[in-house]
Amino acid sequence: MKKAILIIQCKDQKGIVASVSEFLYSYQGNILEIDQHVDQEIGMFFMRVSxxxxxxxxxxxEIEPIFEAKVGKKFDMEFELFFNFRKPRMAVFVSKLSHCLIDILSRHYSGQFDVDIPVVISNHADHKKVVEAFGIPFHYFAVDKANRMDVEEKQLELLNQYRTDFVVLARYMQILSEDFIRNYPNKIINIHHSFLPAFVGAKPYHAxxxxxxxxxxxTAHYVTEELDAGPIIEQEVARVRHHNSPADLVQIGQDVEKVVLSKAIKYHLERKILAYRNKTIIFY
Amino acid sequence: MKKAILIIQCKDQKGIVASVSEFLYSYQGNILEIDQHVDQEIGMFFMRVSxxxxxxxxxxxEIEPIFEAKVGKKFDMEFELFFNFRKPRMAVFVSKLSHCLIDILSRHYSGQFDVDIPVVISNHADHKKVVEAFGIPFHYFAVDKANRMDVEEKQLELLNQYRTDFVVLARYMQILSEDFIRNYPNKIINIHHSFLPAFVGAKPYHAxxxxxxxxxxxTAHYVTEELDAGPIIEQEVARVRHHNSPADLVQIGQDVEKVVLSKAIKYHLERKILAYRNKTIIFY
Amino acid sequence: MKKAILIIQCKDQKGIVASVSEFLYSYQGNILEIDQHVDQEIGMFFMRVSxxxxxxxxxxxEIEPIFEAKVGKKFDMEFELFFNFRKPRMAVFVSKLSHCLIDILSRHYSGQFDVDIPVVISNHADHKKVVEAFGIPFHYFAVDKANRMDVEEKQLELLNQYRTDFVVLARYMQILSEDFIRNYPNKIINIHHSFLPAFVGAKPYHAxxxxxxxxxxxTAHYVTEELDAGPIIEQEVARVRHHNSPADLVQIGQDVEKVVLSKAIKYHLERKILAYRNKTIIFY
Amino acid sequence: MKKAILIIQCKDQKGIVASVSEFLYSYQGNILEIDQHVDQEIGMFFMRVSxxxxxxxxxxxEIEPIFEAKVGKKFDMEFELFFNFRKPRMAVFVSKLSHCLIDILSRHYSGQFDVDIPVVISNHADHKKVVEAFGIPFHYFAVDKANRMDVEEKQLELLNQYRTDFVVLARYMQILSEDFIRNYPNKIINIHHSFLPAFVGAKPYHAxxxxxxxxxxxTAHYVTEELDAGPIIEQEVARVRHHNSPADLVQIGQDVEKVVLSKAIKYHLERKILAYRNKTIIFY
Known part of the structure; x- marks a missing residue:
């Protein structure tokens, strides 16, 4: 079924739901989903309607301009319109650990993710064969301290060339520059292998x-300029015991990482996430 | 904050959200929460708005008649109106096992449950002292095969006398008659100590x-005439291992029962449950 | 580290732990793990020591005959000896749904599973390319009602030829004959897509x-002659809501299936499972 | 069934299990449970046998001296011997929030906890009636900055007088002095209302x-001199969403606190916890 999805945020006021739903009804719109959230503390209104x-x-x-004229203007709304038949284009970055990468490829392969994956980018050549077996181009960039900024520039070019909508860091062990991040605000999803805010930074399983x-x-979160401090999208946990070594924790944690990252991607694809003030609203 | 809660169900049609929200807006209503669900399979629309x-x-x-005249009639709605400052009155039935009972009393005592508990009814005298320490009347009915129907009659009378809105079976080990149940349609919440539909009936932990x-x-569910087959409200699980005896399972399970039953009660109190076709919609 | 693993079961008697540990100590054995379980109800003793x-x-x-002479005989033990450097050989059966298959291949690829996968067998040709990209032979057998028994015979031959130790049914949608099963007692692991014993048989998500x-x-379980009734190895759950369609349940459930099946395989590989009387003891 | 429980720790060496089990066998001891753990990193051996x-x-x-002479001395063991029929005596400290307190009283009341509760101590008079309804003495101490140390002294006296084995802080909102803590090393269990090490200190739900x-x-942990930094005994989590207020988090969290604290108490009562180097080994 072809559907439109409208994401709205504005100051909380009376009559917003009435105006939006009246607008849709006046053009014979059949509402499929409607979710709203009011943050009482800061007086903000958030909505997703399809x-x-x-x-x-x-x-x-016509939808965007007419909605702006009839509704958006009146409430001083920020809004975005999406169509579910326009597949987003998602680039995947990976380093040596393959579990999140292959999990994503597997979901794409089975049709679980409604997304195009134009490219996988890595600072290691290891997974070229597997990625290409899934029919996806693989680009390898050797990164070191000296060439780091040059590589980022080339990666950004590549992302542009592939008309990338958003980026997934599937255990990519390089820290992206502020410049890079500014190109994709709330459009880079990272998986951090701890239950944030506990164990920020390197080697969280050992910690x-x-x-x-x-x-x-x-924890899956949008990447911001502060390390591991962006808006949290999803978190999950697993139980460990005294006899589990750090290596066991790595393995047990990988299953959690896969599930958390894939849920975050799914919410993002389905336009269910509204990010504001370093938090997320998720209408699942 | 004093609020009104409206629960609606009707055939799915265009314009319902617009009509309801327009109605509220026309009387300066400030919407706090709005949730809807469309069951595509059967073409039904469900809504909760506060x-x-x-x-x-x-x-x-005035709200009920004017809403009926202006909105309800047009869409042939079934609806119910609640006010959050009118506390529901909940009777608790219990047998020998006290864990669910005391958990409920504890939540009432600490103010977590916005409810009045006019009476606790039991087929055992054991917990009289504890119940009364929490300031709640305790009624003991000796039940056997012969007097079962007479006791039920007296219990119904008592419930009426206490103006009971709904009943919680907090591990009440008597099977209620169809007659009794018909007095409280979707207003008797039972806790069954298994993950339904597995292990229906007696001794599920041993099974x-x-x-x-x-x-x-x-599993917490509304009681219907078929044993352990009513609409499921909430379920939860706990892990067990080969070394756990049936007695261990009973103990481990009791923690799950308490949490599941209390969540079901909370949803019921907050008017978040719509029951239809032996299922529940829960707007949490 | 090279290690030996001994799995023991016998009638419960005094002195078993003393005898086994004394035996190991008498040959300078350094115990790494020791787990025991006594089923009081049936008076049986179970042990795993490495x-x-x-x-x-x-x-x-020498270990096996000398242990039998010095310890096993005295207590009338059934025991099995394993060495962790002899990789088990695991065949994977799959039909159309690829999520469990690729999850297994991914774990093998990253070194998480200490196993050889000599062959993947399917009644559909679909996943040939992906399986072979992971360097594993893929055999396709067209199955219909008429040739079912012939195919099984050929499959058994193939399993023999590949010196298969055990079989994983990674969403293989054919029912195996009793004959086939008898060839691999407690050596065929199936993933059933429900929380057994609820929803035995076909289409559990719809049910x-x-x-x-x-x-x-x-539920992951060893396959026995009775459908979905063999010893349960591992189970896990996920929460669903009223707005989830059967198709959503399928997707949500697939994540659970992957985790459950992979844990069952891991326990099997690490010789942590003792099956008896249609139950499992798992020393994790 | 009357049983003895032996808790052992020493440097890891060959022959420990053999010596211990041989000792028990030599006096016709029937082993019920045996668990061991070797921390390879630091070369330490830990064991619990009943x-x-x-x-x-x-x-x-005779058990203690003869075990020391025949086994303990040889391996330079630290060990403790317990008998399951000698009930430990547990004092409970509480402030205003009653949920953990009543949960503990409820488990004691139903026989789930094999413990004596000689006294409940509080810095508020609120819960006197409820505690006494469960047949347990309640002592109220008004605490302020000025009398803090005097009160602690009186509390310690009271604990002595009641022959208290260990203390549970069931949401006791006073920080205990180092002096107090030194009286009960690894014998004060606290429940902290966050997933440590995230959100140490005050108001974790708001954070x-x-x-x-x-x-x-x-998180349930033993209290040490550093705030919220002692050995972790048990942790559990619950899911929250964007629409949950801090007050919701408090309520949702209370259910987790109850379960976590009660599990920690149970492990402690059953002598299943070995604490060392700011960690715990838990043989459950």
Whole structure:
């Protein structure tokens, strides 16, 4: 079913839901999903609404301007419009650990992810064969301290060339520059292998082992300029015991990472995430 | 904050959200929460909407008739209106096992449950002292095969006398008659100590032990005439291992029962449950 | 580290642990892990013990006969001896759904599974390319009602030829004959896409949807002659909501299936499972 | 069944299991449970073994000295001996929030905890009536900055007087002095309302809300001189969403706190915890 998805945020006011739903109804829109959230503390209103396109009384290109004129302007809304039949284009970055990468490829292969993957980019050549077996181009960039900024420039070029909508860091062990990140605001999803905010930075499983925690976790978040501090999209945990070595924690954690990262990607693909003030609203 | 809650179900049609939200807006209603669900398979629409009462332009007693006249009639809606400051009255039935009972009393005592508990009813005298320490009347009915129907009659009378809105079976080990159940349609919440539909009926923990399952569970559901087959409200599980005896399973399971039952009660109190066709929609 | 693993079961008697540990100590065995379980109900004793081989005072081929003579005979033990450097050989059967298959291949590829995969067998040709990209032979058998028994015979031959130790049914949608199963007693691991014993048989996600459960699950078990009734190895669950369609349940469930099946395989590979009386003891 | 429980730690050496099990066998000891753990990193050996007392060939008071002479001395062991029929005596400290307190009283009331509770101590008078309804003495101490140390002294006296074995801080909102803590090394269990090491200190639910985490947790740990940094005994988590206020997090978290604290108490009562180097080994 072809559908339109509208994401809205504005100051909280009376009559928003009435105006939006009245607008859709006036063009015979059949609402499929409607979710709203009011952050009482800061007085902000957030909404996601989807409706059937085939029976809708506006042409696709008319929706945005007419909505702005009739509704958006009145409430001073920021809004975005998406169509579910326009597949987003997702680039995947990976280093040596393949579990998240192959999990993503597997979901793409089986049709679980409604996405195009134009390219996989890595600072190691290892996974070229596997990636290409799934029919996806693989680009290898040797990175060292000296060429780091040059490589980023070439990667950005490549992403542009492939018309990339968003980027997934599937255990990519390079820190991206602020410049790079500014090109994809709330459009780079990282998987961090701890239950944030615990164990920020390198070697979180070893830190978890040292502290003697009974549960480990993983966190998917949008990348911001501060390391591991961006808006959290999804988290999950797994139980560990005293006899589990740091190597066991790595293995147990990898299963959590895969599930958490794939859920974050899915929410992003389905336009279910609204990010604001370093938090996310997720209408699942 | 004083609020009104409206629960709606009707055939799915265009314009329902617009009509309801327009209605609220026309009387200066400030929507706090709005949730809807469309069951595509059967073409039914379900909605829960809440709004602030203090600034609303209708008197409490006017809301129902005017909503019916302006909106309900048009869409042939079934709807119910609640006010959050009118506390529901909940009777608790219990037999010998006290864990669910005391958990409920504890939540009531700490103010977690916004409910009145006019009475606890039991077929054992054991917990009289504890119940009364929490300031709640305790009624003991000796039940046997011969007097079962008489007791039920007296219990119904008592429930009426206490103006009971709904009943919680907190491990009440008597099977209620169809007659009794018909007095409280979707208003009797039972906790069954298995992950339904597995292990219906008596001694589910022993059955789970025999089968060698690795996870046990508990299920809160509305009571219907068919045993353990009513609409499921909430379920949760806990992990068990080969060295756990049936007695261990009972203990491990009790923690699950408490959490599951209390969540079901909370959803019910907050008017978040819509039951239809032996299923529940829960807008949490 | 090279290690030996001994799996023991016998009637419960005094002095078993003393005898086994005394035996190992008498040949300078350094115990790494020791786990035991007594089933009080049936009076049976189960044990798993592992120790370092390099410093052990017996040659590999001497261990079994000398242990039998000195310990096994006295307690009338059934026991099995394994060496962790002899990789088991695991054949994977799959039909159309690829998620479990690729998850297994991914774990093998990253070195998480200490196993050889000599062959993948399927009744569909679909996944040939992907399987071969991971360097594993793929055999396709067209199966229909008429040739079913012939195909099984050829499959058994193939398994023999590849010196297969055990078989994993990674969503293989054919029912194996009793004959086939008898060739691999407690050596065929199946993943069933429900929380057994709920929803035995076909289309469990649809049945779960119909019943309106709030949690779905998956079960890995050894295959026995009775469908979906063999000893349960591992189970896990995931939460679902009223707005999830049967198709959503399928997707949510697939993540559970992958984790459950991979854990069962790992326990099997590490010789941590003792199966008896349609149950499993798992020393994890 | 009357049983003895022996907890051992020493440098890892060959022959420990053989010596211990041989010792028990030599006096007709029937081993019920045996668990061991070797921390390879630091070369330490840990063990818990339990056996039937009624058929054991040593008198209770002989076990310790004879074990020391025959086994302990040889391996330079630290060990402790417990008998399951000598109930530990547990004092409970609480402030205003009653959920953990009543959960503990409920488990004691139903016989789930094999413990004596000689006294509940609080810095608020609120829960006197409820505690006494469960038949347990309640002592109220008004605490302020000025009298803090005097109160602690009186509390210690009271604990002595009641022959207290260990202390549970069931949401006790006073920080205990180092002096107090030194009286009960690894014998004070605290419940912290976050998933440590995230959100150490005051108001963790509010901090979790600010950070926008998707999962909150609770941690039971032994109290050491450093705040919220002692050996972790148990942790658990619960999922939260964007629409949950800090007050919701408090409520959701309380259910986790109850379960985590009660598990920690149970492990402690059953002598399943070995604490060393700011970690715990838990033989569950």
């Amino acid at each position: 409706w059937e396109l085939d029976t809708f009384g506006l042409k696709r290109e 978890a082992y040292e502290r003697g925690v009974k549960i480990i976790g993983a | 709004w602030e009462l203090d600034t609303f332009g209708l008197k409490r007693e 789970a032990y025999e089968r060698g399952v690795k996870i046990i569970g508990a | 120790w370092e081989l390099d410093t052990f005072g017996l040659k590999r081929e 779960a949807y119909e019943r309106g459960v709030k949690i779905i699950g998956a | 056996w039937e007392l009624d058929t054991f060939g040593l008198k209770r008071e 979790a809300y600010e950070r926008g985490v998707k999962i909150i947790g609770a």
